[in-house]
Amino acid sequence: MCGICGCGEGPVHLDEHEHSHEHEHEHDHNHTHSHAAVHSHAPGLSQVRMVQIEQDILAKNNQYAHENRRYFSAHGLLVLNLVSSPGSGKTTLLTETILRLKDEIGIAVIEGDQQTARDAERILSTGVQAIQINTGKGCHLDAHRVGHALEKLQLQDHSVLFIENVGNLVCPSAFDLGEAHKVVVLSVTEGEDKPIKYPDMFHAADLMILNKTDLLPHLDFNVEECIQYAKQVNPRIKILSLSAKTGEGMDNWLAWLKAELQLQLIAYA
Amino acid sequence: MHEMSLCEGILQTLEQQAEVQDYQKVRTVWLEIGALAGVEVEALRFSFDVVMEGSLAEGAKLEIIPLPGQAWCMPCGINVPVEQLYDPCPHCGSHQLQVNGGDQMRIKELEVE
Numbered sequence A: 001m002c003g004i005c006g007c008g009e010g011p012v013h014l015d016e017h018e019h020s021h022e023h024e025h026e027h028d029h030n031h032t033h034s035h036a037a038v039h040s041h042a043p044g045l046s047q048v049r050m051v052q053i054e055q056d057i058l059a060k061n062n063q064y065a066h067e068n069r070r071y072f073s074a075h076g077l078l079v080l081n082l083v084s085s086p087g088s089g090k091t092t093l094l095t096e097t098i099l100r101l102k103d104e105i106g107i108a109v110i111e112g113d114q115q116t117a118r119d120a121e122r123i124l125s126t127g128v129q130a131i132q133i134n135t136g137k138g139c140h141l142d143a144h145r146v147g148h149a150l151e152k153l154q155l156q157d158h159s160v161l162f163i164e165n166v167g168n169l170v171c172p173s174a175f176d177l178g179e180a181h182k183v184v185v186l187s188v189t190e191g192e193d194k195p196i197k198y199p200d201m202f203h204a205a206d207l208m209i210l211n212k213t214d215l216l217p218h219l220d221f222n223v224e225e226c227i228q229y230a231k232q233v234n235p236r237i238k239i240l241s242l243s244a245k246t247g248e249g250m251d252n253w254l255a256w257l258k259a260e261l262q263l264q265l266i267a268y269a
Numbered sequence B: 001m002h003e004m005s006l007c008e009g010i011l012q013t014l015e016q017q018a019e020v021q022d023y024q025k026v027r028t029v030w031l032e033i034g035a036l037a038g039v040e041v042e043a044l045r046f047s048f049d050v051v052m053e054g055s056l057a058e059g060a061k062l063e064i065i066p067l068p069g070q071a072w073c074m075p076c077g078i079n080v081p082v083e084q085l086y087d088p089c090p091h092c093g094s095h096q097l098q099v100n101g102g103d104q105m106r107i108k109e110l111e112v113e
Helices: A010-017 A029-039 A059-074 A090-101 A118-124 A143-152 A199-204 A213-218 A223-233 A250-268 B002-021 B041-052
Strands: A049-056 A078-083 A107-113 A129-134 A160-164 A181-187 A207-211 A238-241 B026-034 B061-067 B070-073 B078-081 B097-101 B105-112
Touching (some): A059 B002, A078 A090, A107 A118, A107 A143, A118 A129, A207 A223, B026 B041, B041 B061
Parallel strands (some): B026 B061
């Protein structure tokens, strides 16, 4: 079983991706030390010893993420990891984006939710490929599960893959999936101080989309303050304001997407 | 609650290393956890005990080595201490900071038998 996601699918994937990494962390020199202890029969001498590990706790996930990233770059795929709290409008943003771009660009979606295939069904109704990952009790997607999902998608080269992460502003920030960018979606119905309340996520993201701007006249949400908080946590973050529902500001988002895809293609060529 | 996944990752490493380093039981695990790693240490301790149950590290002691957060302040051109990702530079007050320390989470060493 896979220790990262506990999905029980581990061995198949492990065989494919893991062996090249298995040996990096092995240091045989400790054997002599341990045998010395084992073979000493002096009374009271303990076999307890210290072992140096020096390994990142997320090393396993990062290895899978590295494999995914290599695959994405070999096929000129732009992969975006969409993160947000539940209800920020990620799925609506995706369906609206797909409807505007699908005739021009190949698009596929990996949907992550704890339960149900509702989001994948919404994406499928737009006519593009979508696959649902249910994390069960899990609070985030990890690179291993995304790797499995990739096996089931027929991705065409030079296309865009959106990974809609589990609605959660905390845990997905720590898990690299191999994406080019994390894109954090924040809706104006949430507080403008979300970036400093959940700094890890806004720090990890390269782009923040301020969604549902059509509702601004009805709310006390302070856009300037929100942007200031986001920049405070992450001075490099780019920010786009839009309403997926009315279409206001969508052009900027589509232009950003096309520009990023172009960058992938340059890297690919 | 991703601390649970982190502990599962730790257990996997402990099991792999058991073969390589030839040990049967883990008595103590030392982890380096940076202040900016996004890890809640109490949640990690709780998950650790639960995940290690029935494994070669059942009942093992968890020792946390906290590492301070550090960032490069672009206006000042020096490394400065930060406790949170939204902290300003303590010298100039700027937020033009690039985190360069205290965001790691590593298994440092083990006491085994």
